[in-house]
Amino acid sequence: MQFRKAELESLASLHNINVDFSHHKEDSPFLVVQLENDQQAIDLVKRGILIKSIYELWGQGEDLPTLHKTVQNTMSTYFEENDDKDNLLTDTFKFELLTFLGGNKTPLKQQLELFDSFKYLPFKGRVRLKNPQQTYSILQNYEFNQETQAPENDPNYWYMGRLVCLSLRSRGVLEKLEISKRPFYGTTTFDTELSLVTCNLGLVDNKKLVWDPFVGTGSFLLAASEFDAMGFGNDIDFLTLKGKKGKRIRHNFAKVDKKQQFGDVMCMDFNNCALRNDFQIDCILCDPPYGIREGLKVCGVSDPEKMKGKETLMINGELAFLRRDYIQPKRTFSLDLLLDELLQFAVDRLPIGGRLCFWMPVANDEDIPTMVPQNKRLELIYNLQQDFNRWSRRCLVYVKRDEGFDGVSATKEDRGKNNFRDRYFKSFSKASKPASNK
Numbered sequence: 001m002q003f004r005k006a007e008l009e010s011l012a013s014l015h016n017i018n019v020d021f022s023h024h025k026e027d028s029p030f031l032v033v034q035l036e037n038d039q040q041a042i043d044l045v046k047r048g049i050l051i052k053s054i055y056e057l058w059g060q061g062e063d064l065p066t067l068h069k070t071v072q073n074t075m076s077t078y079f080e081e082n083d084d085k086d087n088l089l090t091d092t093f094k095f096e097l098l099t100f101l102g103g104n105k106t107p108l109k110q111q112l113e114l115f116d117s118f119k120y121l122p123f124k125g126r127v128r129l130k131n132p133q134q135t136y137s138i139l140q141n142y143e144f145n146q147e148t149q150a151p152e153n154d155p156n157y158w159y160m161g162r163l164v165c166l167s168l169r170s171r172g173v174l175e176k177l178e179i180s181k182r183p184f185y186g187t188t189t190f191d192t193e194l195s196l197v198t199c200n201l202g203l204v205d206n207k208k209l210v211w212d213p214f215v216g217t218g219s220f221l222l223a224a225s226e227f228d229a230m231g232f233g234n235d236i237d238f239l240t241l242k243g244k245k246g247k248r249i250r251h252n253f254a255k256v257d258k259k260q261q262f263g264d265v266m267c268m269d270f271n272n273c274a275l276r277n278d279f280q281i282d283c284i285l286c287d288p289p290y291g292i293r294e295g296l297k298v299c300g301v302s303d304p305e306k307m308k309g310k311e312t313l314m315i316n317g318e319l320a321f322l323r324r325d326y327i328q329p330k331r332t333f334s335l336d337l338l339l340d341e342l343l344q345f346a347v348d349r350l351p352i353g354g355r356l357c358f359w360m361p362v363a364n365d366e367d368i369p370t371m372v373p374q375n376k377r378l379e380l381i382y383n384l385q386q387d388f389n390r391w392s393r394r395c396l397v398y399v400k401r402d403e404g405f406d407g408v409s410a411t412k413e414d415r416g417k418n419n420f421r422d423r424y425f426k427s428f429s430k431a432s433k434p435a436s437n438k
């Protein structure tokens with residue numbers, strides 16, 4: 001749930017809209033905000049993933065008579081105060097009833113009676129159920145009854161408003177980018193909805209170059225293409241980048257008509273970064289390897305003794321390690337150290353104000369706070385948590401600040417023994433041990 005507010009705040013900041021979110025309640029699906037005009041409402045919501053829609057609020061109340069009273073109050077001055085809204089009088093329109101937790105409690109006949117009860121509204125346009133110019137929505141909130149474990153019979157709150165904008169979610173983006181519809185995906189492919197939310201948290205837009213340093217099957221870049229950013233990335237695993245059955249990341253872009261938003265991906269070990277020092281990136285999004293479904297590896301050897309003399313190995317008169325088909329040895333590495341490197345990468349590559357967003361697993365096995373990595377030049381603005389059974393994952397969002405900013409530093413050493421992989425497997429093996437006979 002914390003994700004929803006973070007997404008809205010990010011969208012407000014992307015469009016420089018001043019919004020007071022102090023009325024936001026984690027357990028309510030509705031939020032009333034004060035905005036200057038329709039354009040601000042559209043900017044705030046049109047690319048939203050965790051929000052469905054935004055309405056110009058005409059009335060609200062605990063029951064229908066109160067709702068009508070407040071709508072009539074609004075209407076008494078609405079058209080005098082809003083000269084630009086005269087078109088509403090003649091536009092085609094429809095009414096709709098939306099409920100939260102209410103299911104289909106209201107039979108069609110009653111719904112029509114409900115819509116008819118608003119006939120005092122001064123509309124002269126025709127009713128059109130398909131593609132009307134205006135939609136007027138009645139929104140009902142039902143409370144959940146803990147005793148019966150079912151929603152109450154009657155709504156406990158009503159709103160009525162003019163639909164201003166449907167979010168990207170409500171316009172079908174999740175269906176469009178569904179993983180199973182992509183020509184290329186794999187076991188590490190990141191969730192569609194959360195990839196899009198991560199883009200919103202990262203302020204991805206059409207002027208930005210987005211980099212994923214653990215790109216895998218490219219979920220974040222594909223999501224970023226929806227916002228017309230240019231996507232680039234790297235991965236240590238050549239086979240992933242090569243794709244399967246002739247399909248690879250770029251085919252996913254082509255499938256959704258975003259070919260031009262795919263920059264490129266390269267095979268590179270993040271721990272041995274080959275990018276030019278002055279290469280700047282606007283936004284970094286990733287899901288680093290945790291070592292559960294995919295190994296965290298870096299180039300190098302665990303036992304240098306075993307490699308002695310191999311540097312001079314020749315194949316067909318060529319030094320083996322200089323050949324194009326050379327596959328370099330790899331060794332395991334610590335996720336904690338890699339995360340410190342990721343933060344430093346962000347400090348080196350992002351502009352001031354640029355964002356780094358990444359997902360980090362945390363084990364729920366011990367009752368100790370999990371310390372997240374921090375770097376003095378990055379401000380951690382969100383630490384959002386998604387809970388699973390024995391572990392949770394966090395989405396961490398950092399903003400690069402200028403030299404005057406003296407933030408917190410928490411490197412691997414400060415964080416202590418926090419190796420997620422060890423703890424993850426330990427907690428699972430503990431859970432699967434038979435109970436003792438004591």
Ligand SMILES: C[S@@+](CC[C@H](N)C(=O)[O-])C[C@H]1O[C@@H](n2cnc3c(N)ncnc32)[C@H](O)[C@@H]1O
Pocket residue numbers: 188189190213214215216217218219220234235236237240268269270271286287288289290294295296297298299
């Ligand atoms: C959790 S997956 C990322 C999945 C990706 N978000 C997707 O949607 O498919 C982590 C990726 O990091 C890659 N990786 C592991 N070690 C790496 C390293 N040292 N440098 C770059 N990539 C690495 C793995 O090959 C894997 O593809």
